[in-house]
Amino acid sequence: xxxxxxxxxxxxxxxxxxxxxxxxxxxxxxxxxxxxxxxxxxxxxxxxxxxxxxxxxxxxxxxxxxxxxxxxxxxxxxxxxxxxxxxxxxxxxxxxxxxxxxxxxxxxxxxxxxxxxxxxxxxxxxxxxxxxxxxxxxxxxxxxxxxxxxxxxxxxxxxxxxxxxxxxxxxxxxxxxxxxxxxxxxxxxxxxxxxxxxxxxxxxxxxxxxxxxxxxxxxxxxxxxxxxxxxxxxxxxxxxxxxxxxxxxxxxxxxxxxxxxxxxxxxxxxxxxxxxxxxxxxxxxxxxxxxxxxxxxxxxxxxxxxxxxxxxxxxxxxxxxxxxxxxxxxxxxxxxxxxxxxxxxxxxxxxxxxxxxxxxxxxxxxxxxxxxxxxxxxxxxxxxxxxxxxxxxxxxxxxxxxxxxxxxxxxxxxxxxxxxxxxxxxxxxxxxxxxxxxxxxxxxxxxxxxxxxxxxxxxxxxxxxxxxxxxxxxxx
Amino acid sequence: xxxxxxxxxxxxxxxxxxxxxxxxxxxxxxxxxxxxxxxxxxxxxxxxxxxxxxxxxxxxxxxxxxxxxxxxxxxxxxxxxxxxxxxxxxxxxxxxxxxxxxxxxxxxxxxxxxxxxxxxxxxxxxxxxxxxxxxxxxxxxxxxxxxxxxxxxxxxxxxxxxxxxxxxxxxxxxxxxxxxxxxxxxxxxxxxxxxxxxxxxxxxxxxxxxxxxxxxxxxxxxxxxxxxxxxxxxxxxxxxxxxxxxxxxxxxxxxxxxxxxxxxxxxxxxxxxxxxxxxxxxxxxxxxxxxxxxxxxxxxxxxxxxxxxxxxxxxxxxxxxxxxxxxxxxxxxxxxxxxxxxxxxxxxxxxxxxxxxxxxxxxxxxxxxxxxxxxxxxxxxxxxxxxxxxxxxxxxxxxxxxxxxxxxxxxxxxxxxxxxxxxxxxxxx
Numbered sequence: 001x002x003x004x005x006x007x008x009x010x011x012x013x014x015x016x017x018x019x020x021x022x023x024x025x026x027x028x029x030x031x032x033x034x035x036x037x038x039x040x041x042x043x044x045x046x047x048x049x050x051x052x053x054x055x056x057x058x059x060x061x062x063x064x065x066x067x068x069x070x071x072x073x074x075x076x077x078x079x080x081x082x083x084x085x086x087x088x089x090x091x092x093x094x095x096x097x098x099x100x101x102x103x104x105x106x107x108x109x110x111x112x113x114x115x116x117x118x119x120x121x122x123x124x125x126x127x128x129x130x131x132x133x134x135x136x137x138x139x140x141x142x143x144x145x146x147x148x149x150x151x152x153x154x155x156x157x158x159x160x161x162x163x164x165x166x167x168x169x170x171x172x173x174x175x176x177x178x179x180x181x182x183x184x185x186x187x188x189x190x191x192x193x194x195x196x197x198x199x200x201x202x203x204x205x206x207x208x209x210x211x212x213x214x215x216x217x218x219x220x221x222x223x224x225x226x227x228x229x230x231x232x233x234x235x236x237x238x239x240x241x242x243x244x245x246x247x248x249x250x251x252x253x254x255x256x257x258x259x260x261x262x263x264x265x266x267x268x269x270x271x272x273x274x275x276x277x278x279x280x281x282x283x284x285x286x287x288x289x290x291x292x293x294x295x296x297x298x299x300x301x302x303x304x305x306x307x308x309x310x311x312x313x314x315x316x317x318x319x320x321x322x323x324x325x326x327x328x329x330x331x332x333x334x335x336x337x338x339x340x341x342x343x344x345x346x347x348x349x350x351x352x353x354x355x356x357x358x359x360x361x362x363x364x365x366x367x368x369x370x371x372x373x374x375x376x377x378x379x380x381x382x383x384x385x386x387x388x389x390x391x392x393x394x395x396x397x398x399x400x401x402x403x404x405x406x407x408x409x410x411x412x413x414x415x416x417x418x419x420x421x422x423x424x425x426x427x428x429x430x431x432x433x434x435x436x437x438x439x440x441x442x443x444x445x446x447x448x449x450x451x452x453x454x455x456x457x458x459x460x461x462x463x464x465x466x467x468x469x470x471x472x473x474x475x476x
Numbered sequence: 477x478x479x480x481x482x483x484x485x486x487x488x489x490x491x492x493x494x495x496x497x498x499x500x501x502x503x504x505x506x507x508x509x510x511x512x513x514x515x516x517x518x519x520x521x522x523x524x525x526x527x528x529x530x531x532x533x534x535x536x537x538x539x540x541x542x543x544x545x546x547x548x549x550x551x552x553x554x555x556x557x558x559x560x561x562x563x564x565x566x567x568x569x570x571x572x573x574x575x576x577x578x579x580x581x582x583x584x585x586x587x588x589x590x591x592x593x594x595x596x597x598x599x600x601x602x603x604x605x606x607x608x609x610x611x612x613x614x615x616x617x618x619x620x621x622x623x624x625x626x627x628x629x630x631x632x633x634x635x636x637x638x639x640x641x642x643x644x645x646x647x648x649x650x651x652x653x654x655x656x657x658x659x660x661x662x663x664x665x666x667x668x669x670x671x672x673x674x675x676x677x678x679x680x681x682x683x684x685x686x687x688x689x690x691x692x693x694x695x696x697x698x699x700x701x702x703x704x705x706x707x708x709x710x711x712x713x714x715x716x717x718x719x720x721x722x723x724x725x726x727x728x729x730x731x732x733x734x735x736x737x738x739x740x741x742x743x744x745x746x747x748x749x750x751x752x753x754x755x756x757x758x759x760x761x762x763x764x765x766x767x768x769x770x771x772x773x774x775x776x777x778x779x780x781x782x783x784x785x786x787x788x789x790x791x792x793x794x795x796x797x798x799x800x801x802x803x804x805x806x807x808x809x810x811x812x813x814x815x816x817x818x819x820x821x822x823x824x825x826x827x828x829x830x831x832x833x834x835x836x837x838x839x840x841x842x843x844x845x846x847x848x849x850x851x852x853x854x855x856x857x858x859x860x861x862x863x864x865x866x867x868x869x870x871x872x873x874x875x876x877x878x879x880x881x882x883x884x885x886x887x888x889x890x891x892x893x894x895x896x897x898x899x900x901x902x903x904x905x
Contacts, residue, residue, distance in 0.1 A: 273891045311892045312857075312896075313864050319868070398850060400854060
C-alpha cells in the first residue's frame with residue numbers, strides 16, 4: 001500500500017493542505033478560507049487535497065492520452081470545474097434552506113415581501129453561478145464558497161431597494177457562518193459521475209464556432225475535439241475512475257502548522273512551528289534558498305536557513321497589521337475592491353504616493369484624504385503596496401539580510417505589485433540575487449509540514465521535493 | 477529533611493532582610509533615619525550605609541508592584557498626569573505609586589526622600605526621573621555624580637580620578653550635611669570588605685550553572701538571588717550569610733544531580749541551555765518563566781543579573797582603595813559597558829556555560845538595554861554560530877506582554893534548537 005503524508009497549515013486567512021508521497025512528491029493540495037471552526041477548515045482543506053490527489057492520480061493514468069489528444073486535456077479541466085460546482089451546489093442548497101428559515105423567523109411585518117425578494121435573488125444567482133463554474137472557470141478564479149456567494153448576493157441585494165437592504169444582509173450574515181462551519185461529506189465517486197452527466201449535457205449542446213468570434217483557433221480546435229470525442233473520453237475515464245475511487249489514500253502521518261496549529265486535533269508531536277515548516281517547504285522547492293520571506297495574513301516572517309533547509313534565525317512581525325496580508329485586506333475594503341484586484345490596479349500606477357501612516361487603521365484615513373486631494377487610485381495603491389514591502393525589508397534587515405537565494409512565500413506572494421516592490425527593493429539593498437517565487441507559494445508551510453511528517457520529525461535530512469507536471473518553478 | 481530545611485533557609489533569610497528594610501523605611505519618620513532614593517545600576521550602597529541612611533530603589537518598587545499586579549493602575553495614574561505612552565514604564569509605575577500616596581509594594585508607606593542620589597548617569601531616563609521626583613519633593617537634596625561611559629572599553633585612571641573627585645567634593649559633603657554624620661573612612665572600609673565577600677559568593681553561585689543539569693536558573697531564579705546584593709544589603713553580614721546559605725543549598729542540589737527549582741517543582745529534564753540578554757517581564761513573570769521550563773529550557777547566564785555589577789571578570793570592591801573602588805563600581809555595571817564589551821561578556825557566558833542558544837528579550841522603553849541589542853545578537857550569532865532568538869515585551873506595563881506572541885516565537889525557537897541539536901548529533905557521530 002502506498003503511504004502518504006499530510007501537512008496542514010492553518011493560517012489566519014486560508015487553511016492549506018498538502019499531501020506528498022514517499023518520494024516527497026506533491027500529489028494533492030487543497031485550500032479553503034479559515035473560518036471560526038478551525039477543525040472544519042482543516043478538514044475541508046484535507047478533503048480538497050485528497051480530491052486533488054485523486055484527480056492527479058487519474059491524470060497520471062491517462063497522461064499519454066492527455067499529451068496526445070486535446071479532448072482529454074479539455075475534458076479533465078472541465079470535469080474538475082464541474083466537480084467544484086457540484087461541491088459548491090451542496091453547500092449552496094444548505095445555505096438556501098437556512099436563508100429561507102432565517103427570514104421566516106423574522107418578526108417584521110413585511111417578512112413575506114423579504115422572503116419574496118430572497119427567492120428572486122436566489123433564482124437569479126443560482127443559474128449565474130452554475131454558468132460561471134461550468135463555462136467560465138469561476139472555481140479557479142475564486143475558490144471560496146463565501147466569496148463566490150457574497151459577491152453575487154450582495155450585488156443583487158443592492159438592486160432590491162434600500163428598504164430590503166438591512167433584512168436581506170442580516171439574513172445572509174446569520175446564515176452564512178453556520179453553513180460555512182458545517183462539514184459537508186461528499187462521495188467522490190458520486191460527484192464525479194454527476195459531473196460527467198453535466199458535461200455530457202454541456203458538450204451535447206455545444207454550438208459550432210460562431211462566425212464573428214475572435215477567439216484563438218486552438219480554443220475551438222480543443223472544443224471541437226471534445227465535442228466530437230467526449231464519449232470516448234468518458235468511456236476511457238470510467239474505466240479508471242472505479243480504481244481511483246477505491247484507492248486508499250492512506251495518510252501515514254500528518255503535521256499541523258500555522259497560527260491555529262495549537263487548536264488542531266493533532267497529537268502534540270504532530271504540531272510544528274510555521275517558521276520551520278515554511279522554511280523547510282521553500283527550501284525543498286528551491287534547494288539553494290538561504291533567506292525566506294513569508295508574508296501571511298497576520299504575520300510576516302524573515303527566515304534564514306542553512307543548506308539543509310533548517311532555520312538558523314528568524315525575525316517576525318506579529319504585532320502590527322501594517323506589513324501583513326490583513327493590511328491589504330483592509331485597504332481592499334476601503335476601496336471597495338476585491339483582494340485579487342488590488343495588485344493589478346497598483347500595477348497601473350504612474351508613481352507611488354507616499355503613505356506616511358505606519359498603522360493600518362490610520363492608513364485608511366490617509367487614503368481618504370489623498371483621494372479627496374485628487375490623487376489617482378492606482379498611485380495610492382502603489383504607495384500602499386510599497387509601504388508593506390518596506391516593512392518587510394526592515395524585518396529582513398533585522399533577521400540578517402538577504403542571502404542568495406531568496407525565496408518569497410505566503411499568500412501575499414501572489415500579489416504582482418508586492419512582488420514588483422520586493423524584487424526592486426531586495427535588488428537595491430542586496431544587489432542581484434536569485435529570487436524564487438512559486439505558483440504554490442501559499443502551500444509552502446503545508447508542504448514543509450508534510451515533509452516533516454514523512455521524516456517523523458527525525459534527523460533525516462531533507463531532499464528536494466519534486467514538482468508535479470506543469471509546475472516549473474518560476475524565477476523572477 | 478536537611479535538604480528541605482536548607483532550601484528554605486536562604487529564602488527565609490532573604491524574606492527577613494527585605495521585610496526588615498521595609499519596616500525600617502515605614503518607621504523612618506519615628507526613628508529619624510534619613511532616606512536616600514537611588515537606583516540599582518552603580519548604586520553606592522556602601523556609602524549610604526556609612527551615613528546610616530536607608531535606601532529606596534524606585535525601580536525595585538516598580539517591579540515588585542508589577543509582580544503584585546499593582547503596576548497597571550499606577551501607570552494609568554502617571555499617564556493621566558501627562559506622562560507619555562513611550563516613557564519607561566518603571567518611571568510611570570513609580571510616579572503613579574507616589575501620586576497615589578507612596579504606599580510601597582508591601583503595603584507599608586514609604587518615607588519621602590531626604591536625598592535623591594543619582595550615581596549612574598548612563599541611563600538618561602534616571603536623570604529625568606529624579607527631576608520629576610524633585611518637583612514632587614522640593615525639600616529633597618539632589619546629588620548627582622557623573623559616570624563616564626566605557627566608550628573605549630576600559631576604565632582609565634583619569635576616569636577614576638574624575639569620579640573620586642566628585643565623590644569627595646559633591647557626594648560626601650552633601651551626605652554629611654543631610655545625615656549630620658561625619659564621613660568615616662574606616663567604617664566604609666569595613667563595609668567594603670563584606671561587599672567583597674558577598675561578591676565572591678554570588679560569583680561562585682552563578683558559576684554553578686557549569687554543571688549539567690544546571691542546579692539553578694540564572695535568570696528567572698537569578699533575579700531573586702541578586703536581590704540582597706543590589707538593594708542595599710551589599711556590605712552587610714546578613715548578605716554574606718544569605719549567599720553562603722544559598723551556595724550550600726546549591727552544592728547539595730549538584731550533589732544530588734538536581735535541576736533548577738521552578739514554581740511547579742524541580743525541572744525534570746534539561747533540554748536546552750540558554751543565555752538571555754535584557755531584563756525580564758515582571759507583570760507576567762510566572763507565565764513567562766513557565767514557557768521556558770515547560771520546554772525544558774534553563775537559563776545558564778543572563779546579562780540582567782549583572783545590572784547591579786559585573787563580578788564575573790574578577791572585579792571586586794577593594795577596602796584598601798575605598799573611594800576608587802566605589803568609582804570603579806559605578807562605571808562597571810553592565811549597561812555602562814560598551815557594546816563590544818557586552819558582546820565579549822555574553823560570548824564568554826555562552827562558551828563557559830556551554831549554552832545551546834541566545835535569546836534577547838527586547839524592551840523598547842528601556843534604552844540602556846535596547847540600544848545595540850540587535851547588532852550584539854548578530855555579532856554573537858556570527859562569532860559563535862549559536863542560534864539566536866528575539867522576543868519583545870515590557871518591564872512593568874501589562875499591556876505590552878502578549879503571551880501568545882511570545883509563546884509562538886519561543887516555540888518556533890525551541891523547535892529550531894531541537895532540530896539543530898539532532899543534526900549536530902548526527903553530524904558528529
